[in-house]
Amino acid sequence: AQTVTQSQPEMSVQEAETVTLSCTYDTSENNYYLFWYKQPPSRQMILVIRQEAYKQQNATENRFSVNFQKAAKSFSLKISDSQLGDTAMYFCAFLNYGGATNKLIFGTGTLLAVQP
Amino acid sequence: DADVTQTPRNRITKTGKRIMLECSQTKGHDRMYWYRQDPGLGLRLIYYSFDVKDINKGEISDGYSVSRQAQAKFSLSLESAIPNQTALYFCATSDSRTGRKETQYFGPGTRLLVL
Numbered sequence: 143a144q145t146v147t148q149s150q151p152e153m154s155v156q157e158a159e160t161v162t163l164s165c166t167y168d169t170s171e172n173n174y175y176l177f178w179y180k181q182p183p184s185r186q187m188i189l190v191i192r193q194e195a196y197k198q199q200n201a202t203e204n205r206f207s208v209n210f211q212k213a214a215k216s217f218s219l220k221i222s223d224s225q226l227g228d229t230a231m232y233f234c235a236f237l238n239y240g241g242a243t244n245k246l247i248f249g250t251g252t253l254l255a256v257q258p
Numbered sequence: 259d260a261d262v263t264q265t266p267r268n269r270i271t272k273t274g275k276r277i278m279l280e281c282s283q284t285k286g287h288d289r290m291y292w293y294r295q296d297p298g299l300g301l302r303l304i305y306y307s308f309d310v311k312d313i314n315k316g317e318i319s320d321g322y323s324v325s326r327q328a329q330a331k332f333s334l335s336l337e338s339a340i341p342n343q344t345a346l347y348f349c350a351t352s353d354s355r356t357g358r359k360e361t362q363y364f365g366p367g368t369r370l371l372v373l
Contacts (some may be wrong), residue, residue, distance in 0.1 A: 146300075175360045187301075187348060187364035233300060237360050244289065244308075244352065245316065246362055248300030 144169040146236050148249035155224045156257050162209075163219045163252045165234030173239040176210065176217045177246070182230040190232070193217065195239075221254075229256045261285045262365035264349050270371045271339050279334045279368050281349030288354055290332040291362065292316075292324060295346040304347075307332055308354065339372045346370075 145168045155161035167176070178190040193201045193210050200208050205225075209218045221228055234249040262283045271277050281290065289308050293301040303316030305324040313326055321343060325333045336343055346369050350362040 177361075179364075185346065185367045185369070187350075187367070189361065189363065192361060239360060244291075244306065244360065244362075245303045246293075246301070246350075248302075250298055250300050 144171070144174075144236050144238065144247050146234050146247050146249040148234055148252050150252045151250075152253045152255070154255045154257060155221075157224055157226060159224055160220060160222045161224055161254065163221075163232050163234075163254065165217045165219070165249055167215050167217065167234070167236050169215070169236065169238070171238050175237045175239060176208075177235040177237070178206070178208070178217075178219045179233045179235060179248075180228075180230045181233065181251070182227075187233075191219070224256045226256050226258060228254065230254060262349060262351055262363055264347075264365040264368050266368060267366065268369045270373065272373050273340055275339050277336050277339055277370075279336075279347055279349075279370070281332045281334070281365055283330050283349075283351045283365075285351055285353070285363065286329075287351035287363075288329060289352045289359075290326065291350040291352075292322075292332070292334045293348045293350060294318060295348060295367075301348060304334065336370075336372075339370075341372045344370060344372045 174195045176193045180188045191203045205222045231251045235246045265280045291306045292304040295301045307313045307326045323335045349365040352362045
């Protein structure tokens with residue numbers, strides 16, 4: 143069974159600085175997707191970034207980028223130029239491509255606080 | 259307007275009551291999902307539906323049932339609510355017909371409290 147681990151329950155960063163959130167996963171599958179979702183105090187689950195496992199190039203979306211290390215089963219999120227609006231819970235998630243359920247498997251989350 | 263809506267946004271009910279949470283989407287997606295979020299546990303899949311006639315149990319379906327009334331509507335029912343069903347419930351959608359079929363988009367969530 144696949145598992146997703148986020149070992150940092152809480153993190154803090156100063157506004158305008160860079161922060162990296164860690165995620166590791168365990169799977170025997172070869173074709174899968176990885177995601178980072180953001181959950182601000184409004185509770186909405188917002189897709190931040192996605193990565194296809196077959197792509198070696200790391201995904202980027204504006205200030206957000208990932209460091210995908212397939213062999214190490216690591217998928218960290220880097221937030222550059224942190225803004226107050228980045229304060230949220232961040233969830234790493236895994237999805238087995240071609241799996242029967244299309245089920246997202248979530249980590250337990252990292253609560254990020256951006257300090258002014 | 260939001261692409262995925264959930265009603266109600268908040269609900270308080272009593273043990274033993276039957277309640278329904280509703281999800282509607284205007285994204286035209288064929289796949290819909292119900293997840294539950296508990297503190298410290300992330301989100302877990304309750305039920306999923308790949309089309310109107312295809313409904314399947316997820317990992318924590320006991321005590322829940324669903325109905326896919328139309329492609330755009332997917333309801334979750336708690337037949338007899340119990341306190342450990344107190345949680346935040348999310349509906350999500352995805353589209354199997356595009357190159358992003360693996361990407362799920364979430365509604366705003368329903369916070370349920372069972373007394």
